[in-house]
Amino acid sequence: MRYLRFCLILVTFSMAFLTACNTEEEKVKDSVQDEKMLKPNELSNAFLNGDYEKVYRQTSKAFQDAVTLKQFQELGEEFNKDVTIYILQSEIPYGNGAKKYIWTDDSGSKGMVAIFDEDDIIQGLQVMPLSMYPETDNIYTETVFDFPFQDKWFVFWGGTNSLVNYHYAYENQRYAYDFVVMNEKSTYEGDPTLNESYYAFGKEYLAPADGMVVKVENSVKDNKPVGRMNKKQPLGNYVILDHGNKEFSYLVHFKYQSIVVKEGDKVKKGDLLGLVGNSGNSSEPHIHFHVADSSDPLTSKSINITFDRENKFIHGDFVE
Incomplete structure (x- = not known):
């Protein structure tokens, strides 16, 4: 059994795993406090509907330092092609009050993982094609x-x-x-x-x-x-x-x-x-x-x- 580690910085775009840790989450929280923050169960629809800027503003400071909004938007537009819905598969505790959420599309060929901390800041976001063996x-x-x-x-x-x-x-x-x-x-x-x-x-x-x-x-x-x-x-x-x-x-x-x-x-x-x-x-x-x-x-x-x-x-x- 293998556990994913919370403090991980890795950025790729063919199979994107974007996640980060930092000590400036209050700054991120303050930057979005004037608007309604996305709840975890709202993320998949926001991402699919192209609300990339709203999702991006809720990511951690280190995430934003590693990935630009333009890169994030380009990745989302490419990945969301042919997707009609993301279906929540599971949510589990992830340590330090965080939770991990997993979605797949209705074909089972694409998946998304997000890690929300206790303040609903998005610490990690992963999208990837999924192998299938029907x-x-x-x-x-x-x-x-x-x-x-x-x-x-x-x-x-x-x-x-x-x-x-x-x-x-x-x-x-x-x-x-x-x-x-x-x-x-x-x-x-x-x-x-x-x-x-x-x-x-x-x-x-x-x-x-x-x-x-x-x-x-x-x-x-x-x-x-x-x-x-x-x-x-x-x-x-x-x-x-x-x-x-x-x-x-x-x-x-x-x-x-x-x-x-x-x-x-x-x-x-x-x-x-x-x-x-x-x-x-x-x-x-x-x-x-x-x-x-x-x-x-x-x-x-x-x-x-x-x-x-x-x-x-x-x-x-x-x-x-």
């Missing part, structure tokens, strides 16, 4: 899965475009989900460098469907301090289950030496596999879950998951 997006597992946890969890990554699911760019984990425990807009309490501060750490990690254990790794230590990732062993501690039908579930990032099953064991849906940890290529304690067509993590192809519920969910939703 030939596999609409193929689902024969196995019906439950969630690999109890209680309420937050979908940090999940969905069928790269804005709501960074896994989507990679064929072997395209339809993966990352789940965290969120409480009062935060995933931890106390020292953020300690695994034990995170609500997910040590939670029960459950079998999402009946199957047989075909691969286990249980000897990778949890990342310390939190934020340091183990890219040499990206899965960390994991369990791979064979459900038949050439469908294998990958349960990843278990706590060090917490896995209680072994290769060859048969498990039932809801059986305890181990505890949630922060091993492997993981930025904080969480659950990574995806299904693929083989037990080889490098050559397998991810399959969209059939869950035992009708309601769809993506990045930014709570599930239980």
Whole structure:
């Protein structure tokens, strides 16, 4: 799981990611206080309708130092061609009182991300074309899965475009989900460098469907301090289950030496596999879950998951 960082300055125009941080937000706020500021849910329509100057005036000082109004307008006019509507997909806390909002157009081929701080100053704006894989997006597992946890969890990554699911760019984990425990807009309490501060750490990690254990790794230590990732062993501690039908579930990032099953064991849906940890290529304690067509993590192809519920969910939703 990867987290976008709040203080980032990057400007490109073929796939524009415009974002900035600064210490002069009061000046920006004062400059627009005499007019009604855009609320986050109004941004997409303003951008689509060509109100570029109004949007631009609400961006941060550093953003405006990096990008001129003319550049911003030219980018918007080019990107908005053939777009009839932007549809809000998700909104999530982004730290320091900020929120991240994600829209896609009705075709799913274009996306927009905006970061608003607590004063409704636009700290970041990203627009980009989105890759689409309809030939596999609409193929689902024969196995019906439950969630690999109890209680309420937050979908940090999940969905069928790269804005709501960074896994989507990679064929072997395209339809993966990352789940965290969120409480009062935060995933931890106390020292953020300690695994034990995170609500997910040590939670029960459950079998999402009946199957047989075909691969286990249980000897990778949890990342310390939190934020340091183990890219040499990206899965960390994991369990791979064979459900038949050439469908294998990958349960990843278990706590060090917490896995209680072994290769060859048969498990039932809801059986305890181990505890949630922060091993492997993981930025904080969480659950990574995806299904693929083989037990080889490098050559397998991810399959969209059939869950035992009708309601769809993506990045930014709570599930239980």
